[in-house]
Amino acid sequence: MTLTNYNFGYIIPIGGAEEKLRDAAILRRFAALSGGGDARIAIIPTASRLEDTGTKYEEIFRGIGVAEATSLPFSERSDGHREDWLEVLRKATGVYITGGNQLRLSTILGGTPVADILRERNQKEALVVAGTSAGASIMAEHMIAYGDEGPTPRADAVTLAPGLGLTRHAIIDQHFRQRNRLGRLLTAISYNPRLIGIGLDEDTAAFINPESQLEVVGSGAITIVDPSDMTFSSMDSANRHAPVSLINVRIHVLVEGCTFDLISREARPAQLVEQS
Amino acid sequence: MTLTNYNFGYIIPIGGAEEKLRDAAILRRFAALSGGGDARIAIIPTASRLEDTGTKYEEIFRGIGVAEATSLPFSERSDGHREDWLEVLRKATGVYITGGNQLRLSTILGGTPVADILRERNQKEALVVAGTSAGASIMAEHMIAYGDEGPTPRADAVTLAPGLGLTRHAIIDQHFRQRNRLGRLLTAISYNPRLIGIGLDEDTAAFINPESQLEVVGSGAITIVDPSDMTFSSMDSANRHAPVSLINVRIHVLVEGCTFDLISREARPAQLVEQS
Numbered sequence: 322m323t324l325t326n327y328n329f330g331y332i333i334p335i336g337g338a339e340e341k342l343r344d345a346a347i348l349r350r351f352a353a354l355s356g357g358g359d360a361r362i363a364i365i366p367t368a369s370r371l372e373d374t375g376t377k378y379e380e381i382f383r384g385i386g387v388a389e390a391t392s393l394p395f396s397e398r399s400d401g402h403r404e405d406w407l408e409v410l411r412k413a414t415g416v417y418i419t420g421g422n423q424l425r426l427s428t429i430l431g432g433t434p435v436a437d438i439l440r441e442r443n444q445k446e447a448l449v450v451a452g453t454s455a456g457a458s459i460m461a462e463h464m465i466a467y468g469d470e471g472p473t474p475r476a477d478a479v480t481l482a483p484g485l486g487l488t489r490h491a492i493i494d495q496h497f498r499q500r501n502r503l504g505r506l507l508t509a510i511s512y513n514p515r516l517i518g519i520g521l522d523e524d525t526a527a528f529i530n531p532e533s534q535l536e537v538v539g540s541g542a543i544t545i546v547d548p549s550d551m552t553f554s555s556m557d558s559a560n561r562h563a564p565v566s567l568i569n570v571r572i573h574v575l576v577e578g579c580t581f582d583l584i585s586r587e588a589r590p591a592q593l594v595e596q597s
Numbered sequence: 598m599t600l601t602n603y604n605f606g607y608i609i610p611i612g613g614a615e616e617k618l619r620d621a622a623i624l625r626r627f628a629a630l631s632g633g634g635d636a637r638i639a640i641i642p643t644a645s646r647l648e649d650t651g652t653k654y655e656e657i658f659r660g661i662g663v664a665e666a667t668s669l670p671f672s673e674r675s676d677g678h679r680e681d682w683l684e685v686l687r688k689a690t691g692v693y694i695t696g697g698n699q700l701r702l703s704t705i706l707g708g709t710p711v712a713d714i715l716r717e718r719n720q721k722e723a724l725v726v727a728g729t730s731a732g733a734s735i736m737a738e739h740m741i742a743y744g745d746e747g748p749t750p751r752a753d754a755v756t757l758a759p760g761l762g763l764t765r766h767a768i769i770d771q772h773f774r775q776r777n778r779l780g781r782l783l784t785a786i787s788y789n790p791r792l793i794g795i796g797l798d799e800d801t802a803a804f805i806n807p808e809s810q811l812e813v814v815g816s817g818a819i820t821i822v823d824p825s826d827m828t829f830s831s832m833d834s835a836n837r838h839a840p841v842s843l844i845n846v847r848i849h850v851l852v853e854g855c856t857f858d859l860i861s862r863e864a865r866p867a868q869l870v871e872q873s
Contacts, residue, residue, distance in 0.1 A: 398790075398828050424788065424833035431789035432824060462738060463759050466788065481757045482788030483739050486765075512700065512742065512758030513707035514674075548708060552674050557700035 330447040332487045332529045334457030336495040336521030336541065337420055341381050347526045347539055351451045352387050354528075355415025361389040363413040367396065367429055368421025368455035378417060401433025410438045415449040418456030424466050426459045427482055436485055443487050447531070450487060457495045457521060462486040465494050468505035474567065476559040479505040481512070490533060490583040491517040497544060498522045510548050511556045511567055517583055518546030533583040537575045545573040545581050545588065606723040608763045608805045610733030612771040612797030612817060613696055617657050623802045623815055627727045628663050630804075631691025637665040639689040643672065643705055644697025644731035654693060677709025686714045691725040694732030700742050702735045703758055712761055719763050723807070726763060733771045733797060738762040741770050744781035750843065752835040755781040757788070766809060766859040767793040773820060774798045786824050787832045787843055793859060794822030809859040813851045821849040821857050821864065 331354055339347045352360050362382050366375035375392025382390035391413075393406045400406070410416070416439060418426070430436050442448035450460065458464050464484030469475065481492075494506045497520035506518045519527055522541025529535045537543050548570055555566040575581060578591025607630055615623045628636050638658050642651035651668025658666035667689075669682045676682070686692070692715060694702065706712050718724035726736065734740050740760030745751065757768075770782045773796035782794040795803055798817025805811045813819050824846055831842040851857060854867025 398830075422833055427789035428787065428830045428833045432791040432827075436791060462765075463757075464789075477756060480753060481739075481759075483757075483792060484789065489738075489762075511704065513703035513740075513760070515708040515712060516759060551708070554674075554704045557698055557704045 329445060329531050330443040331449045331531065332443065332460055333449065333451035333526055334460050334493045334495070334519065334521060335451060335453040335526040336457065336497060336523045336539070337454035338496070338523035339453055339526070339539070340524050345381070345385060347524070348381065349385055350528065350538055351415060351417070351449065352382060352385050355449045358386055358388055360387045360415055361413050362387050362391070362415045362417055363409050364390060364392040364417050364419065365456070366392055366394055366419045366421075368423060368426050369419050370421065374419050374421070378419060382417075395429060395435060398429055398433060401430055401435045407434055407438065410435065411442070413448065415451065418450070418452035418459060420454030420456055423455035423458040423464055423484075424482065426455060427464065427484060431483070440486055451526075454495050457493050459484045460487045461491055461493050462489045463492050463509070463516065465492060465505065465509055468502070468508070470501045471504040472501060473504045474507035474511055474565040475504065476508070476556060476563050476565055477561040478508040481509060488529070491519045493519045493521065495521045496523055498541060503544065506546055507567060507570070508565065510546050511554045511565055514548035514551045514554065517586070518544075520544035520546070529583070535581045535583060537577050537579045539577060543575045545575060547571040547573070547586050549586055605721060605807050606719040607725045607807065608719065608736055609725065609727035609802055610736050610769045610771070610795065610797060611727060611729040611802040612733065612773060612799045612815070613730035614772070614799035615729055615802070615815070616800050621657070621661060623800070624657065625661055626804065626814055627691060627693070627725065628658060628661050631725045634662055634664055636663045636691055637689050638663050638667070638691045638693055639685050640666060640668040640693045640695065641732070642668055642670055642695045642697075644699060644702050645695050646697065650695050650697070654695060658693070671705060671711060674705055674709060677706055677711045683710055683714065686711065687718070689724065691727065694726070694728035694735060696730030696732055699731035699734040699740055700758065702731060703740065703760065707759070716762055727802075730771050733769050735760045736763045737767055737769045738765045739768050739785070739792065741768060741781065741785055744778070744784070746777045747780040748777060749780045750783035750787055750841040751780065752784070752832060752839050752841055753837040754784040757785060764805070767795045769795045769797065771797045772799055774817060779820065782820075782822055783843060783846070784841065786822050787830045787841055790824035790827045790830065793862070794820075796820035796822070805859070811857045811859060813853050813855045815853060819851045821851060823847040823849070823862050825862055
């Protein structure tokens, strides 16, 4: 692949329903990467229609020992120009995007300074950006907006929309095992077999470092769909809703400690990482 | 917008049904930008299922006075690794992508060295890339794969897929007036109001220079959809196939000689350009 890596900050898509109390391993590791005790976390609860989503995460992050955790409840497009909230974003060391509906994120924040600041600071200033569920989907350039359940691909089984564009290497799906989403991820990948598919189970995160190396953290699995060697796809000739044929798709199922390189497309088990 | 311009070669999406005989204004200007008499044009007829599409364009370009015009009829994914054809692409000064079905282009060429060479050489070596109809749609990062007719937006009226990625500023639609496609372009833009919509009538081309300035050439119009000031979209709450509400969308209808700056988002009539 010739697309060069273009972000300097970690991006951390999470599959939803992450453990928030007991060990909260994913949230703690995100907080540590964002500066630990000195971290300034901005929370974007826009995907959610519940009023207390942002304040709940403020409490969770303060409970973990983060210095500042501030919810920015953007709820209409004009909010995306509020100078006081943009200033919080410009000073944050980490941003956490909550779950809900990813189309709320794209329709309310798309094309506003909020989206520009997240992309710019993640690219150039190593801002850490994490997001769970809808907040994970929005991160990629190509976002799964919604789609059908089931394990095999069907034409038109998925609706893609432009996302935040923090990565151009992958399409991200979440609640993966719990909502039976392999089929829609395969559909998304088969439209153009340039991208990698990342399917995140609940309470499972992909910690993607600035070298585009992904590491699995959490209690579930991450399913990687790699179409590099795909020799055939019938997507261009299949009728809407009809099954799609794909030949030679490589899949990896990775659990905690396993890694995947989004550039070389190599997967490694957890043991090898620990030995090195 | 903070996305920087990232291609050094012209990109020239054409709305389909371009005049090929009499004046052939669009094709002649493409040939001139590619080196005129010294141009080496590679033709990619992959979108079409007709066997003679590529050879017909070879004749057209030779008739215009181009030195070399070579059809590369990639028709399955393994063709995307044919070293003899890749070498023609590496030496070409201009590439012409024909019409047909844009999903054939993305499923057959996506993730192959063909797509990589086009993107790399257009970005870094000023390779000129033109495409008509399906060949126009494939150019953008976000490609309209198919959709419904009609003048107003409806949720799920359009299917997006990853394209070649020669521009991240715009979503491109073609046969625009002839097939009544404003509604599907508005739908595509409303998913994430970060991008500009470019609707190309038949026999009409957008000559987009390396500074992301677009100039209209041809007998029809180009419709620009600019959501920069959009204050509201109901896309996130609309049911599938239901009408979508959009407030404050700016539209320009531009004819030959008019220009539009994809960075500053300013449109200018033809007269002002001639005076300057």
